[in-house]
Amino acid sequence: MIRYHSTRDPRKTPVRFEDALLKGLAPDGGLYVPDGIPSLDPTNWLSADSLPELGVSVLRRWLEPEVPLSALESILHDALDFPCPLVQLSEDLFVLELFHGPTLSFKDFAARTMARLMQHFLRQRGERRIILVATSGDTGSAVADGFAGQDNIEVVLLYPLGKVSDVQERQLIVRRPGVRALAVRGSFDDCQRMVKEAFVDRELAHLPLSSANSINIGRLLPQSLYYLWAVRQLAQRGLDPNQVNFCVPSGNLGNLTGGVLAALMGQPVHRFLAAHNANHFFPDFLAGKVEAYEFHPTIATVSNAMDVGSPSNFERLLHLLGPERMRAWFWGTTVSDEATLERMRETHRTYGYLACPHTAVGLEALARYRAQTGDRTPLITLACAHPAKFPDAVSSALGIAVPKEEALETLWQRETQVTTVEPSLQALRQVLLS
Numbered sequence: 001m002i003r004y005h006s007t008r009d010p011r012k013t014p015v016r017f018e019d020a021l022l023k024g025l026a027p028d029g030g031l032y033v034p035d036g037i038p039s040l041d042p043t044n045w046l047s048a049d050s051l052p053e054l055g056v057s058v059l060r061r062w063l064e065p066e067v068p069l070s071a072l073e074s075i076l077h078d079a080l081d082f083p084c085p086l087v088q089l090s091e092d093l094f095v096l097e098l099f100h101g102p103t104l105s106f107k108d109f110a111a112r113t114m115a116r117l118m119q120h121f122l123r124q125r126g127e128r129r130i131i132l133v134a135t136s137g138d139t140g141s142a143v144a145d146g147f148a149g150q151d152n153i154e155v156v157l158l159y160p161l162g163k164v165s166d167v168q169e170r171q172l173i174v175r176r177p178g179v180r181a182l183a184v185r186g187s188f189d190d191c192q193r194m195v196k197e198a199f200v201d202r203e204l205a206h207l208p209l210s211s212a213n214s215i216n217i218g219r220l221l222p223q224s225l226y227y228l229w230a231v232r233q234l235a236q237r238g239l240d241p242n243q244v245n246f247c248v249p250s251g252n253l254g255n256l257t258g259g260v261l262a263a264l265m266g267q268p269v270h271r272f273l274a275a276h277n278a279n280h281f282f283p284d285f286l287a288g289k290v291e292a293y294e295f296h297p298t299i300a301t302v303s304n305a306m307d308v309g310s311p312s313n314f315e316r317l318l319h320l321l322g323p324e325r326m327r328a329w330f331w332g333t334t335v336s337d338e339a340t341l342e343r344m345r346e347t348h349r350t351y352g353y354l355a356c357p358h359t360a361v362g363l364e365a366l367a368r369y370r371a372q373t374g375d376r377t378p379l380i381t382l383a384c385a386h387p388a389k390f391p392d393a394v395s396s397a398l399g400i401a402v403p404k405e406e407a408l409e410t411l412w413q414r415e416t417q418v419t420t421v422e423p424s425l426q427a428l429r430q431v432l433l434s
């Protein structure tokens with residue numbers, strides 16, 4: 001059975017998956033990492049007929065017997081019930097579309113799986129949780145949607161009023177069972193501060209508060225699965241599954257960490273490309289310009305779901321791989337907004353493919369990588385969100401309206417539920433205690 005310990009615990013005190021999942025962050029402020037990685041035979045993914053089936057044969061090696069096989073099967077078949085196609089752009093270039101879930105970003109894979117895993121353990125314990133999330137982008141809607149209707153879990157999500165796009169706001173405030181949306185008269189930082197204060201507030205100490213943010217190990221395991229499913233699809237097209245590079249548009253480095261887990265389980269990956277926007281800490285680290293973790297304030301960009309100045313999963317990657325291995329295996333670059341929009345145009349012109357700004361950061365990075373290194377290993381780049389979520393970027397890059405997308409159109413017909421609150425702990429307390 002795989003156990004976990006904190007990146008900051010020199011004694012590596014082991015905890016069960018259940019505890020790592022329900023706690024999120026370790027008590028010492030570190031991140032949970034596995035004490036070993038199951039080594040798997042590639043037939044586990046190369047012979048799978050569907051993503052849920054692949055997920056079961058891989059994750060049972062991580063989760064049995066804590067999660068019995070039958071429970072894992074129903075969790076994954078229920079959570080991962082949407083397509084994840086590999087689209088070919090050219091002979092050696094593929095896009096893995098991760099945006100066909102209910103909220104149209106890759107966050108659905110992790111949020112939906114994690115919600116069902118939490119529900120599984122909470123039912124067993126006869127406990128409930130209130131999940132608090134501060135959000136400015138895709139995480140909030142994926143968590144709200146993924147956790148909605150799980151009977152032992154309630155979600156309270158906070159977003160900055162007037163600071164998210166119309167589409168994003170709609171996705172946050174449509175009425176969902178067990179979800180309360182709070183529009184905070186303040187910034188994203190206010191929302192985050194309120195959540196942090198709530199966790200240490202004495203008046204709220206009796207409430208079973210929990211979080212679902214991107215450092216939870218429960219989000220990383222499901223994110224390893226689609227890398228393997230991509231390789232499976234590559235092999236189906238007659239390509240060598242052992243020759244592949246992945247390009248990952250990155251912010252907090254959770255998606256990339258999922259890929260690293262897939263590789264450590266036994267899938268050969270020649271290179272990982274970390275494609276960042278103007279938030280350049282990680283590419284700087286890979287280039288040897290900085291030696292260790294540094295705090296950087298966040299820079300706002302058109303690929304806003306990647307606006308993370310100081311990626312928290314860095315600590316986990318460093319612990320798993322160490323700096324030399326990271327620098328040998330990863331290649332990084334930082335892409336400006338101008339270059340992002342230009343790459344959206346270029347991709348549309350060359351391949352007739354409409355990429356969201358995040359995906360375009362990846363496409364620009366891989367073009368630079370190939371020009372710089374001449375490496376023509378077949379490359380899969382991750383398409384993280386549906387372009388229809390970013391109509392403004394699409395119209396400023398291409399001068400066209402984004403094609404209508406069913407899942408977003410129906411949002412405008414649905415009922416909404418939102419409470420506007422002041423940016424204070426007192427306001428959040430009132431909501432939580434009511």
Ligand SMILES: *Cc1c(COP(=O)(O)O)cnc(C)c1O
Pocket residue numbers: 105106107137138139214249250251252253254255256305306358384385
């Ligand atoms: C969250 C997100 C990212 C960044 O992923 P990380 O795991 O934080 O690196 C990139 N693109 C989109 C569309 C996202 O929602």
